[in-house]
Amino acid sequence: MSDLRTVSIIVRGRVQGVSYRAWTKEKADGLGLSGWVRNRPDGSVEALFSGPAETVERMLGLCRKGPLLARVDDVAVSEGAAPPITPGFAVERG
Template sequence: MRARHLLIGGRVQGVGYRDWMVREAGRLGLSGWVRNRPDGQVEAVVAGPEPAVEALLTLLRRGPRLARVDSIEETFWEEEVPPGFFRR
């Protein structure tokens, strides 16, 4: 189980993307956090069983109804991830 650091670009701020992501990650039993960045991207760290992380990544590419996801940059996260999933 490795954590992932994500930078999500597109129309992802002001459309409920973070709240939607918190609900979906919680439903999948994942840990991590999500926050808006000043450059308009959403940043997140996601940790959990690989099938659940992959399921979330599939959902993140579509996003909620009002969002438009143009890109997701993904790298591995080496720092510890606390349990639960929350907004920062």
């Protein structure tokens, strides 16, 4: 599948304590993406998305806005991450 894209991201801003992880899971599930999302000790949120390239790009756009109570200052995207072993999207403890 040549259009499969897997990226990892780190989202900085006011992204913990505002349901960012639950919101991310809801959006990723709705788009049919695989991966995970978790809080990081530094107050940022980390996620991995895998799926059709166009769908991953759409998810990245959503992450740059975030849920209503969030304030997203930066989304750092790293290409070439290994796809998740299991399908589906999970909220992990960070």
